[in-house]
Amino acid sequence: MSEDLWTPHALSDPELAIPERGAAGSVTLVIPTFNEAGNIAELLGRLADALPAHLPCEVLFVDDSTDDTPAVIEKAALDLPFPVAVLHRESADGGLGGAVVEGVKRADTDWIVVMDADLQHPPHLVPELVGEGERTGADLVVASRYLPGGSRAGLAGNYRIAVSRGATWLTKGLFPRALRGISDPMSGFFAVRRAVFTADALKPLGYKILLELAVRCRPAEVAEVPFVFQDRHSGESKSGLREGMRFLAHLAALRSAAPLARMIGFGLIGLSGFVPNLFALWLLTHAGMHYLPAEIAANQAGVLWNFALIEGLLFRDRRRHRHWADRVGRFALLANADLLLRIPLIALFVARFGMQVLPATALALVTTFVLRFAATEALVYLPRKTRTARTTRS
Numbered sequence: 319m320s321e322d323l324w325t326p327h328a329l330s331d332p333e334l335a336i337p338e339r340g341a342a343g344s345v346t347l348v349i350p351t352f353n354e355a356g357n358i359a360e361l362l363g364r365l366a367d368a369l370p371a372h373l374p375c376e377v378l379f380v381d382d383s384t385d386d387t388p389a390v391i392e393k394a395a396l397d398l399p400f401p402v403a404v405l406h407r408e409s410a411d412g413g414l415g416g417a418v419v420e421g422v423k424r425a426d427t428d429w430i431v432v433m434d435a436d437l438q439h440p441p442h443l444v445p446e447l448v449g450e451g452e453r454t455g456a457d458l459v460v461a462s463r464y465l466p467g468g469s470r471a472g473l474a475g476n477y478r479i480a481v482s483r484g485a486t487w488l489t490k491g492l493f494p495r496a497l498r499g500i501s502d503p504m505s506g507f508f509a510v511r512r513a514v515f516t517a518d519a520l521k522p523l524g525y526k527i528l529l530e531l532a533v534r535c536r537p538a539e540v541a542e543v544p545f546v547f548q549d550r551h552s553g554e555s556k557s558g559l560r561e562g563m564r565f566l567a568h569l570a571a572l573r574s575a576a577p578l579a580r581m582i583g584f585g586l587i588g589l590s591g592f593v594p595n596l597f598a599l600w601l602l603t604h605a606g607m608h609y610l611p612a613e614i615a616a617n618q619a620g621v622l623w624n625f626a627l628i629e630g631l632l633f634r635d636r637r638r639h640r641h642w643a644d645r646v647g648r649f650a651l652l653a654n655a656d657l658l659l660r661i662p663l664i665a666l667f668v669a670r671f672g673m674q675v676l677p678a679t680a681l682a683l684v685t686t687f688v689l690r691f692a693a694t695e696a697l698v699y700l701p702r703k704t705r706t707a708r709t710t711r712s
């Protein structure tokens with residue numbers, strides 16, 4: 319990825335107070351932008367009005383725009399009382415979430431405030447978020463639309479409001495402990511102490527960077543401040559159906575980070591594979607195929623279904639180590655070996671250990687399931703040993 323961290327001339331102006339790095343209460347505003355040229359002047363103007371002179375503050379835009387947003391920022395930044403920088407990324411890795419993580423990696427102030435560029439997040443709340451954190455000792459202060467005094471005024475239409483509420487309930491239900499004290503885990507407006515933000519642990523997918531932070535970094539103390547989600551100042555939202563799908567995949571990835579949870583997910587996906595398996599069997603036998611070859615072919619339909627879900631939901635971040643054809647081949651081999659292994663295993667349990675057929679079959683099912691899960695992790699999704707050893711040595 320080629321990047322280019324640009325700082326306007328204003329920064330080298332000796333007249334301008336540049337905040338002392340790491341000074342108490344110092345703040346970096348990380349603002350992700352994707353084609354927001356129409357919002358920059360208004361945003362920076364309102365920030366200049368809102369930020370008290372004693373608050374050491376700098377603004378870092380992380381930009382993936384294809385329009386002239388960086389040039390607009392450069393122009394608007396010249397007469398501001400705080401430093402402004404733009405990190406323009408050539409490839410928008412990780413989208414909005416990836417942009418925020420890039421910004422966080424570069425910040426070395428006490429606090430980081432993440433906010434949108436479209437003025438849906440009121441700039442006058444920035445000092446309040448940090449102030450609330452300083453006052454209460456909280457590590458994370460979330461601007462919430464669900465507290466008394468907050469609202470979703472700017473969320474266009476009943477449909478979006480319903481989707482947003484449903485997503486919030488689902489998320490809170492999946493992560494009751496990590497999200498305790500956070501009424502609005504979907505908020506994109508929050509202040510967090512730099513020390514909490516272990517950027518290396520973050521693998522955000524799309525928009526929900528606060529969720530990622532709360533689940534992976536587990537800030538000890540959380541506070542909230544109500545806010546009214548405003549209408550977009552200019553331009554249009556970049557979130558849509560695709561973002562919704564990424565959100566579900568993100569939830570699955572976060573929820574299945576622990577090995578036991580991943581094994582349960584693996585089992586549930588395996589069970590769901592019966593549906594395409596039986597459907598394919600029905601199709602093939604109705605088309606006149608003998609049931610034995612049809613069984614074998616139909617099993618492959620289940621295998622492909624399982625593979626697609628396991629790739630998309632469970633091992634999303636571990637796919638890079640092998641080519642997809644390699645992964646699908648290994649996966650299918652293991653899944654079919656599972657069937658072959660089951661019969662001799664049942665025979666062993668019955669003949670050698672004197673078990674009844676039903677418990678022997680159940681035990682064989684569980685055994686091959688656990689074996690297959692372990693083998694899939696180790697043989698399909700684990701980084702290749704020889705390769706990593708070589709690269710770390712060099």
Ligand code: GDD
Nearest residue numbers: 350351352380381382413414417434435504506555556557
């Ligand atoms: N760098 C970068 N790269 N910035 C991006 C990208 C990207 O790929 N996609 C969007 N952004 C920037 C936008 O320019 C804007 O400043 C901010 O991220 C939010 O994008 P919007 O497209 O305006 O999002 P939204 O209004 O639909 O969603 C906002 O509200 C949601 C709550 O309803 C975001 O704050 C979400 O995080 C939040 O959940």
Ligand code: MN
Nearest residue numbers: 434436438555
């Ligand atoms: Mn927006």
